[in-house]
Amino acid sequence: MTSTNKGKSSRLEFAKLNELKNGYPVFSLFDGTYLSTTSGLEEIHHTFIKHNQLTERFSALADHELFTIGETGFGAGLNFLYCWQHFNEQAPDSARLHFISAEKNPISPQDWQRALALFPSLKELSEQLTSSYISASIGHQHLCFAEGRIKLTLLMGDMLDTLSHLDGKVDAWFLNGFRPSRNTAMWQPELFKTIAGKSRLHTTYTASTSDRTVSNSLAEAGFSVEQACCFDPKREVIKGTLAKLPGAEVNHPIWFQPPALSSSRSKTAIVIGGGIAGTSTAHTLARRGWQVTLLEQREDLAMAASGNPQGILYAKLSANQTPLSQFIVQGYCYSINLLKQLSDDSTELWQQSGVIQMAINAKIEQRQKELASVFPEDLLSFHDSDELSRIAGIPVDHSGLYFPAAGWVKPAELCKNLASHPNITIKSRTTIESLKRESDTWTVEAVESHNRQPLRFSADIVVVACATASKNLDQLSHLPLKNIRGQITEVEVTSASKQLKTTVCGEGYVAPADNDRHTFGATFDFNSQSEEVIDAEHQQNIVMQQQWNPHFLEAAGGADTKIIGGKAGFRSTTPDYLPVVGAIIDRLQFMDDFAMLRKNTRHTFNQPPAYLNGLYVNAGHGSRGMITGPLSGEVLAAMICGETSPIPDSLIDAMNPARFLIRDMSRNRI
Ligand SMILES: Cc1cc2nc3c(=O)[nH]c(=O)nc-3n(C[C@H](O)[C@H](O)[C@H](O)COP(=O)(O)OP(=O)(O)OC[C@H]3O[C@@H](n4cnc5c(N)ncnc54)[C@H](O)[C@@H]3O)c2cc1C
Ligand SMILES: C[S@@+](CC[C@H](N)C(=O)[O-])C[C@H]1O[C@@H](n2cnc3c(N)ncnc32)[C@H](O)[C@@H]1O
Incomplete structure (x- = not known):
């Protein structure tokens, strides 16, 4: 497809x-x-x-x-x-x-x-x-x-x-x-x-x-x-x-053939990483009857990238149905459905405020009009600035797209809600150092984060959901995950800024008030590896609002806008911006078995890849983890349990964690 x-x-x-x-x-x-x-x-x-x-x-x-x-x-x-x-x-x-x-x-x-x-x-x-x-x-x-x-x-x-x-x-x-x-x-x-x-x-x-x-x-x-x-x-x-099985179906190229299903019957899993990727995976496995141990190095879940106060359901789409755009649409629909299902009168995990994506230049406007001509109206529609101002409740100077079903999420509340299943045991302050497969069981070597006391855990399968840190584990060191630092700024609401009814994105974004504060996002720094919150980046966030959303900034206090908090973290990205979701191959064996790729990409291989049975990854969610994290958890759980996938075979391949290794071997880079 x-x-x-x-x-x-x-x-x-x-x-x-x-x-x-x-x-x-x-x-x-x-x-x-x-x-x-x-x-x-x-x-x-x-x-x-x-x-x-x-x-x-x-x-x-x-x-x-x-x-x-x-x-x-x-x-x-x-x-x-x-x-x-x-x-x-x-x-x-x-x-x-x-x-x-x-x-x-x-x-x-x-x-x-x-x-x-x-x-x-x-x-x-x-x-x-x-x-x-x-x-x-x-x-x-x-x-x-x-x-x-x-x-x-x-x-x-x-x-x-x-x-x-x-x-x-x-x-x-x-x-x-x-x-x-x-x-x-x-x-x-x-x-x-x-x-x-x-x-x-x-x-x-x-x-x-x-x-x-x-x-x-x-x-x-x-x-x-x-x-x-x-x-x-x-x-x-x-x-x-069906009285007679047809010949074996070939859904994937041979190097993406999935591993044989594990024969394990004890259904125990370790998920490493307490962000949206890890908690989504733990949740959906727990719902399938698995006993899950969720390990997180920090004091609590969702303290890294998934710990921002407001995360936007921001669907950046392409008019061509690229795999990335297809996965974003599917993840967008899935996250909204999940949020609706998990919310009740006492649980506020998100607000369906709608999201505006402003056309901040003529090229973007042209692209947005194209999107509006190929996507259905209940997903997105294009409007002039008058109509967007009416929707936003505060004047907007640009035309742009409106996504009526979208909104903003409380990422930490969502992660905690996902992890609050009786089949999930949470062990925070637990830093994983290495993984070992012994007969049919995976052993996870860890230390207590605050005093480095050694700890060990074991289970049938392990899912690594540590964002870029996933590649610190030897078995996953081939994943080309990269950190991009970003900072959000929290500003105090005013009676005028409370009029903002929808999330407005241009270069940067602002969400409607929550807990008497708005979140302004977000900066990009491709070099820094620091999580320190810095003033210069607060100023960048304010300047983005001043430039693209000046009426809102005025409502929030203009030059007197009061900064009351902020958070810096890392987006974990891959070279093609799709996450890495799936089973982990045995790297050295794979490079041996598929060595001919370096000479001839059309070579006929007869053997499917060797896998590290029972080891999986869910990482690389870039700047859209609220949209891609939950569906990726569901895709992975279906794969682990041998169930029909919620996404088409072509998208499963597009997210296969071995794709970069294959690309690099075919180009003779490694
Ligand atoms: C400034 C900023 C703004 C953003 N805004 C948005 C937005 O508006 N909308 C949106 O959809 N996305 C947004 N994102 C992206 C989104 O936050 C991420 O895509 C998402 O949180 C990634 O989730 P994750 O679970 O993969 O990673 P994380 O949330 O980073 O979770 C990984 C977890 O693994 C743990 N870990 C790592 N190593 C180990 C180890 N060795 N042992 C144990 N635990 C370990 C970490 O402590 C961490 O808790 C933003 C990101 C940033 C930085
Ligand atoms: C008799 S109706 C199905 C009734 C339905 N199962 C229900 O419970 O209401 C047949 C459906 O098949 C769909 N359909 C027909 N040809 C199709 C095709 N080539 N691909 C996908 N759907 C098709 C039609 O649009 C129609 O909705």
Whole structure:
């Protein structure tokens, strides 16, 4: 998806809800109804639940076991909502459901509300779904509900493309996508081959058609085909199982082939680093039933980069669908969904203030207009300065982009909330010095940070999330992580500055008041390795506001703006600005096995890389850890547990920690 979609619009055409026929929606794209006009949810139960034996399969799930459903055609999401409800009724409390659904023509938010209003029994779940879904943008959108028990991955775009990039396997398929005679482009033999490649032996399916060409294609792809009765007695559907596995699927180039799954059953993990990357990873592993020890060298969690008072959900996008831009959109949607899920009346982890990105010169303005033409409006829109001033509550002199769903986060509160799971044990003031693999176990050698008393910890797996310090560990020394110093400035609010309603970014940023202070960010220093807060950088932060946001600075006191605090830290960056997320290879063995890369990048290698089994990294989040950290944790946990990934295979490769080693070997640099 990364390369083929480059330059294409991310915007998808909405399906149009034409009319309501006997109360049920009829959509114009294929002149097909989303559901039978008479039966509604009973038809879903009959066709997809009963014929896939889901009642029995859900209730037989073990503790924390995951069941994965794949669907062709999300439509109004009724199948998903009904399945979620049925899973709640049938599955053990700790079992989990991952519902993956492909959709090319989503319903507009207004039509969606109208359609879902016809199903009052699903009201509570529909509200959760529609309030979390952000935009009809090409790519994956991964959403979690019910404390991670229910996950939805939407594959937005043509399913012949999106499904082929799915990284993982499905237990049951719901094949619906309007009548084959009306939608021949979808019901292609290629689709069923792809589906077979994403199935396990005996994965079941139901197709809402008995069309002969569909039956033949399913049989050719290795599925058994059986006619089954339909809810509407005049029609038939087909069902079956994958009877023969196709040849091994190749999702990744050989040097990115993932490690074999660990056979360990004790599910113990050590996560090193108590910032957003470490706590997100610990949290999502804990939700999967892992016992996690979270080690942090400082007195408390989130005291390094993740310790700023306000972190902006700042999505810097590109009109071309580069891997970085794709990951930012997906991370943005995921972080917002997570923040909504974790917040309740007593927990304020963020404010959904919206974010303005001002066009501070003509080139940026041009780029922003391009972005507004390719991304959907509920993600971002372009406005003149009058409209932005109205949104901000304080005059803004520039035109720019507005991201209505974004806002600012309280990073330390978020990290502590993520780490407050009963399966997580936090050991702060613990500095890790080295790692050792002994038989099937990793041993972590550490010292107490304040008195250097030696400590040892062991577990099945280790995830290193120490930002740039990750490369101080011998096994990760090949990671090209680099520190870029930055400082934020906290200023006292005034009655006038309190009028700021949204986060405003230009060169530098300011967030609405929190605890009687605003955060001004942030400086960049590529040379200094000091964490000392310095006056000169406070002045730089003030000058950036003066230059780009003068009305706000005036409201905050102008020349008398009162500085009441500040914090300096490091952004940990990689050469391509994507984080490093994944399993760690055995460096020396890898350089030996892939030595031919130096001579011939087209050489055919037969062996996948040797890994340091059970060692992983989540680092390099640069200046956008609030957007990339949580989704990276989720990607890593899915990889560790052998689950279907929330992101496409191409993005998994784009973040592979070995990519720089491969690049350098291919260019004969090492
Ligand atoms: C000035 C500034 C402003 C920023 N503004 C924003 C913003 O507005 N929005 C945004 O999204 N991002 C922003 N960022 C970036 C964001 O803060 C980072 O991307 C994010 O915090 C990185 O999280 P992390 O968990 O990878 O690293 P960190 O938060 O740095 O966590 C790494 C942890 O590992 C621990 N550690 C290191 N070595 C060891 C060891 N040997 N043993 C034990 N523990 C160890 C450290 O103590 C630390 O707690 C900003 C960064 C800076 C510096
Ligand atoms: C019958 S509806 C699905 C109903 C849906 N499962 C529900 O629960 O509401 C079929 C869906 O398939 C989608 N679709 C059709 N062809 C597609 C394609 N090639 N790629 C992705 N989605 C497609 C349509 O846009 C439509 O939303």
